[in-house]
Every structure is written in structure tokens, then in C-alpha cells.
Amino acid sequence: MNKEVVCIVCPMGCHIKVKKDENLYLGYTVEGNKCKRGKEYGIKELTNPTRIITTTVKIKNSHLRRLPVKTNEPVAKDKIFECMKVINKVSIKAPIKVGDVVLENILDTGVDIVASRSM
Amino acid sequence: MLNYDIVVIGGGPAGLAAAIEAKKNGVKDILVIERDRELGGILQQCIHNGFGLHVFNEELTGPEYAEKFIDELKNQGIEYMLDTMVLDITEDRKISAINTENGLMNIHAKALILSMGCRERTRGAINIPGTRPAGVFSAGTAQRFINMEGYMVGKKVVILGSGDIGLIMARRMTLEGAKVEAVAELMPFSGGLTRNIVQCLDDYNIPLLLSHTIIEIKGKERVEGVVIAKVDENRKPIPGTEKHIECDTLLLSVGLIPENELSLKAGVNIDPRTNGPIVNESMETKVKGIFACGNVVHVHDLVDFVTKESKKAGKSASKYVLGELVEKEEIIKTNADEGIGYIVPQRIRMSNVDEKLELFMRVKDVYKNVKLVIKADGEVIKEFKRKHLAPGEMEIISLNSSLLEGKQVSNISVSVKGA
Amino acid sequence: MYDVAIIGAGIIGSFISRELSKYDLKTVLLEKDNDVSNGTTKANSAIIHAGYDALFKTNKGKFNALGNPMFDKVCKELDVPFKRIGSYVVAYNEKEIKTLKELFKNGKKLGIPDMEIINGDELRKREPNLSDEIVAGLYAKTAGIVGPFELCIALCENAVENGVELLLNYEVNNIEKTKSGFKITSNEKSIEAKYVINCAGVYADEINNMVNKSKFKITPRRGQYYLLDKSANGLVNSVIFQCPNEMGKGVLVTPTVHGNILVGPNSEDIMDKEGTQTTSNSLKFVKESASKSIKNIPFNEVITTFSGLRAEPTGGDFIIEESDTEGFINVAGIKSPGLSASPAIAEHVVEIIKEINDGLKENKDFNPIRKEMVRFSELDDQKKAELIKKDERYGRIICRCENVTEGEIVDVINRLVGARTVDGVKRRTRPGMGRCQGGFCGPRVVEILARELGKSVEEIVKSNKESYIITEETKGDIDYDKKEKKLALS
Structure with a gap:
């Protein structure tokens, strides 16, 4: 398994090549990175890329019709659209405080959807 | 006539930070005037994360970042008026403003802080020829519709401009079910952060077309498509490279312009390079006692730097009110x-x-x-x-x-x- | 059965309808679009020409000369912005000075007052930004600028107030001569009228050809413009024309009644009667051409570009006459100076009707005065304060570029001939006309329209029927897989 990724750890934007190599302790060779953090990032992007999802849910009894929310932890990248499907069905009522959980343990990932503002 | 030590025009990140810092430096009577229905400015529609790494050492969404300052403002007991529009300011810091509750107000401030932010460049400003159908939005307008009002503005989208707002909106529209056909960028490089190119475009297989621009908008009533073309090193379209992309929406993320119409009324002079007031080390404009900070001065890339700069403006304004600012030198x-x-x-x-x-x-x-x-x-x-x-x-x-x-x-x- | 059916609610149809509302007649004004003032009237130079240009003994010459002095009164009655700012035609060489002299002579024949030819230096004293290459200019004091769509909307409002019926979204498909008059058919319903007045602009040929043996053709002649921000105000203080040529009056630079600067138009004959797109070549031509007469035009202050279609008739002159079908009156080919001529044309058309009808009875209840418009930003402080006290919605600014309040927007929606679309609101009270082009106020205007009209936000359109703004609410049932939105995982 090989992968080329653009590193986003800093603004340099290194093009990193990650290659599986069973003989190594880490299990991978990483080329093109200029720092240690780039190496970690490259391996993570190959093995288990994750992202924070930021989106909205429906809210009632408020001056706005949507409440901004986010995942309190990153979720697996390939689960983003599945998560969106679930989040899109959520509808809550104001008042709500920033950080309040609006949906627990989405898709059994252990990640919660939390309000990113009070309303 | 209402009297305040400091009046801050604009309750976005710049105004909030300036007001809080002024209060912390010993000035009591401070008023923040905000034209929207709530404080926080444009941050309230920037629901993505990536804010606050410098100021709070954590990654926050726009509303979270704003809320920290709004809470602080309230804790400090700083007065603010919402849904209030400043119509005029003068060189001697008289302000005329209106709202539904108090009608027309005349306010005098010992020091004035301008923090009105910026606006988006429009289709007209960049002269894209073609028809004038519905479906052409500036990226920020679309962002407000989708994130705050809860309405989608299109299903098949082309975005012109790869600054961060354009990139963020490509992901946002995709997550809400639209198909983003392409992001076109006039320059040979993107104006946005690499991280946003990766996480907003690459993640979703959205092509980024560098050195491309839109040369025509098509569609009589609603956008039906756009014609894009490659540009040469002088940013002129290259004949023969035209391509039609079918879409119902065009988002424009083609730059921000500081909003200084009010500043000009007070006699503040503008730097043609920044489009914002010429300021000194204290963020004071040419007009004594009138300070400016945030995107009204120059367009920032990170809100953290707006906060930093605005704190300086707030502190300086308080020094001015307290007679501690060194004027002659x-x-x-x-x-x-x-x-x-x-x-x-x-x-x-x-x-x-x-x-x-x-x-x-x-x-x-x-x-x-x-x-x-x-x-x-x-x-x-x-x-x-x-x-x-x-x-x-x-x-x-x-x-x-x-x-x-x-x-x-x-x-x-x-x-x-x-x- | 109507007495008169007017086809087309542009400036001509609207003026005629208001003129007819002074008489005891059952008049209907038919408009194919969902708002009045939606064709040529919304996109032109907005100038009331002094009248020296159109030739003596033509309809254009006659009605321009008659129309110009009529604007003060009608704009006052209808509370429409109008300013007499004067105009200059500039000349670069001897040949063009000759043209100026011809224009002057023609103007004299037509009875145009207050004209003079002045030299280049005097010209630059009055208009400092004029090119140093200019050697002379023809000044005409009576030239003016007007808000053309504001005037058209005001005319319709006043006409409706005085009894005229306005049918929007009424596209005429067929006209049949009947014993007692005409049967007019659209997709929706047919109506009957004793007389028909054809004011259909670029479509006037098609309307005429439905009824008459004697055909004519209207060619859309497109003109493209730049509109500059109010910060360019003062660049010129009067209308600056170049010497006319066979394609028209050339590119002009003028202030607008609202303090912007307008630059254009070019002139190109096209096929498509809806072809109001702008093109890069023509805009480039306009820019280069205008830069010859005016120094340092701040093209970096452009807020929008647009184009309009002039209705160019075969024969070249206005067609204003009863056609070969009795009771069917053509008012066609009303290209420039159509706006300037419009009040005089309207009076003349009423004379034609009077003649066919053996006189007309006056409408004793005719009220020439339109309910005043509120222009919040132009009021003094005391008036502003009073207004907000009376109605708090005047205390909420929706459009920050033009300082338009919610009160004004609500007013233009709820008036007779009220706004139904975002562009309709914009033309009536200006939110979105400014430098941000509706970026900030757009969503608020949509919301106010929906609220006032009792519609959903999705139903609000920008201008025509299909110009929807919102596609749907977010958080619907989205099938992400079907839309081929696979993540990049490889």
C-alpha cells in the first residue's frame, strides 16, 4: 500500500510519499517530509485518516433556524457522509449551551455531536 | 446627546477584542454598536474549525471563538447595542446612529474605534461578462444562507476563487448535498491554506483549476452554466481553452475589501494598498482619537491576528482617553x-x-x-x-x-x- | 370588455396608461413579465435628451422636443428623481465641430432652447476631467437625468390608483379582430378590448404582425454599460456625449440621479430579443471609447455591468400611428430618445384615441399625485427621528450601502403595483444597488418579501419566474451515494 499526501501540519505543504515496509519498526517508510510531525501525519493519513465534521442541525424556538455543531473528536474520514445522514435528521429545541451534546456516540464511534454555540 | 469614553463601531471579533481590552485598561464607559441582530460578526457564519490556535492554543469553530469574547464582554459589563446602524461619524467623534428602539441617536465619544470589517468583492467588480441570472452568490452570502438561515443555494456548483472562504464553501456545499464541479483560481497558486485544499477539496475529489477564470455566465433566469478558460501569465484568457461547465450556481470568492465608507466621513485617509485607514503604532488613524482595527484596516488571514491587533487598538484608545498616549514625536x-x-x-x-x-x-x-x-x-x-x-x-x-x-x-x- | 388594452408595461405603455387614466375609460395594461419596467426601460442611459440630435421633421425630433419640458411636472407629481444637469457633445477636430454646428442648427429648427457651442478650454473649466484633446463642445442646458424604472413604476402605480387594471404575467399569444374590437389571448385567459395599443418594445413587430397586413421588423440593438460606485461622483457633473455617428450617439459618461457614474453604451445589432448578456469585447470597447473623452475614469470602482436592448425599427423612426387595422395603434420602434419623448408620445396617442372615439369624457376623480416615497437617507435628523417614532421599521437599516430601511422595503412591497421580487424591491427603493450588490442585504430582502407576501423563502425569485434563489432547505433527505460523492480514499 502506497500513498502520496500533501502534508498540512505547517504551511510548507510537503509532498510526502508513504510506503508500507514490514521490516521497519513503524511499518512504513516516509519520504519527502522535512520534519517528524510530517512523518506522523503521513502514516496517519495512510492508516487511519480522520476529520472533525462541522455542520448544522435544525433548531426550533430560536432566532435562527440552524445551530452550528461539530464532532467533539475526529471521526474516520470514510464515515463522514454516513455521519451527515444521521446529523441531518437531528432536530433540537433552544435554549442550548455551547458544548452541549446534541447527539451521543454517533454511529457507535464513541464520538458525540456537540453544539458549537449557545442559542 | 449620549456620551461615552469609547465607542466601538462593529461587534465582530475586532470590536469585541478592542472593547474588552479598553475596559481592562481602565476605561469605564464603553459602547459597542453592532448592526446585526447579535454580536460576533462574520464568525457566526464561519462554522468550520481552525480558529483560535494562536490565541487559545486550541482549534475552535467561528461561533465558539466569538462566544468566548461575547461572554467576556458581558462579564466585563460593557454596554452594546444590537440591530443598530451608524449613519454618520465626524472628525470630532460625533456619531449618529439609529435603531428601532431608541430611534435616532446622537452620541459623542472621547475615542472612537472603527471595526466595521470588510465586504466581498462582487461579480461587477471583476467584470465577468454574460447574463445576469439568479444563482450567482458571493461565497459569504451563500455561507450565511446555508449555515444560519438553513437554505441551500444550489445543487451543481462552480466556485471562482480558491481563497479560504471558497475552499471552505466547497466542502460545506458538498456536505449539504450539492455537487461542486470545480474551483477555479485565476492565479497559478491558491490563496488558501494547504490544509484547506487538502481537507476541503482533495478529500472530496473536487478539482482545483489553477490559472483558470470564468469568462462568461450563462442562463436567462437561473444560472445554467459557466464558461471557464485558462489564463496566461498576464492573467488574460487564452483563446481555444474555453470549456463549458453545466451548473446552477456560481459562488464568488474573489477577495475582500475593507468597509471604509464611514471612515472617510470622519476624514480618515486610506492606504491604496490595504484599502484601509493609514494607522500608526497605536492603530490610531490620521484623525486624533479615532482608532481602527481588524479587517477594516487590512484583510487578515486568521482571526487570531485580528484579536491581537484589536487588543492593541483597544489599549491605545484607553491610553488616549486617560491622556497617556504620546502624541507629539x-x-x-x-x-x-x-x-x-x-x-x-x-x-x-x-x-x-x-x-x-x-x-x-x-x-x-x-x-x-x-x-x-x-x-x-x-x-x-x-x-x-x-x-x-x-x-x-x-x-x-x-x-x-x-x-x-x-x-x-x-x-x-x-x-x-x-x- | 375593456375600452383600451395596452400591451407592454415599459415606459411607453405605462405613460400611455397613466395618460388614459385621466379619462373615463376602462383600460387594461398587459405585461408579459412579473413586474413592470422589465425590458428596455430598466437598462438604458436614463437621459432626458435636450432634443437637438434627432432630425427635424421626424417623429423622434418632434416628440423629443415636446417631451423634454414635460418632465419637471410629471416627476414632481409622481415623486420620481429627475435633475436637469445639462449635456455636452464633444468634438475632437474640425470635422466634428462641423457636426456640432449641424446639431445646433437642427436644434434651432426644433426649437430647443439654451444651446451654445463653446471651446475646449471653456469646456474643461466647467468639466475638468474632460480630455485635453477636445477642441469644442455643444452645450444644452435642458438635458436631464431621470430614474427610468422609478418613473415607469410610478406611472403604473398612479395609473392603477386612477382605475387602470394591470395584468402581470400576461403574455399575449394571439390577437383577433372582432366585430366590436379585439380578442386578446394569453396562456391563461382571453380578454376583449375596443382598442389595442401596441407598446411591446422589441416584441412590437410580433404583436403587430398578429393583426396587420403591413408588417415591420424590430431589431434588438444592444448597448452595454458600466455602473461606477458613488465614490466616483463628481467625475463629471453633466452628460458627456461623443459626436454621433450612424450607430447612435456614441459612448457617453453621465452621473445618475443617485450619484453613481454611468459609462456606455456601445451599439450592436443582435438576433435574440432576450439577449441582454454582456460581452468582454463590447465592454472593452466601451471602456476604451469613454476613456477618450474623460481622463482617469476609475474603472476599479465598477459595481456592475449590464446591457439593454433598443428597439430598432425598419425605417429608423418611431412608428406612432393607427395601423391598417382600425382601432389598433402601434407605438413601436421607440428607441432613443424614446424615454425623453415618452410623455409627449403618450399625449399624442391619447389624441389618436380621442379622434377614433369621437372624443373622450374626462375622469373627474383623476388624482395626478402619487403617494410620496420615503427616502430615509435623504431626510434630516428630525424627520428621521419622527419617522422611526411613527414606525419602528424605519429604524432598521437593511441595505447598508444605500442606507435603505426595512420600512421603505415594506412600503414598496405593499404599495399598489408593489414589488414581488428581489429585483422589484431593488428598483423601487434600491437595496442591492450599491457597492456590495446585495451581498449583505440579499438574504434579508428575501426574508422580508416572504414575510410580507405570506410566501415561503423558496418561492421568492430574483426577477422572472424561474429565477429562484433558494433550491431547498438544508437537512433534507440527501442521498449522498447517488450523487456520486465518494470520498477520496485511495
């Missing part, structure tokens, strides 16, 4: 030399500078492994190595005041030099 001019687009502040009075003199600037092109060379009256006083510089990213340099102490300097210049 030799002025050092800053000068954007080779490779530098602009520098803020444009004027410096050393007596008001603490240990460090901070210069905010933007470069004109993408550079790798170069030096930023600082000269005082032509003589090199400091060099900073930089691995990576890009016009999309603001550069901040911090100079020890001791470098300039005891010297009769009249000019500080910054230039980019190959390493």
Missing part, C-alpha cells in the same frame, strides 16, 4: 519594498511602542527559503529567514525596540531577498 514611516505588498502600521512613534515593534504585512508572490530584510534608513538592522511565504498568509515580524533606540530613523523598510 518624530514619525517613522514604514515602507513596503521589493516583494512586500503592504505593511501595517504605516506610521510609528517609538514612545508608544513597548519592548517589541510588530509589523503586519503580506508578500506579493509565493517564495520558498527566503529572507525578510528589515532596513532602517537604508541600513539592514535585522533579517528573518522564512521557509515559505505566500500572499494568502499574513506575515508578522517582531522587532526589539532596542534596535531603533537612540537612532534618528525616519524610515523602516521591509523586502524579500533570496537566501
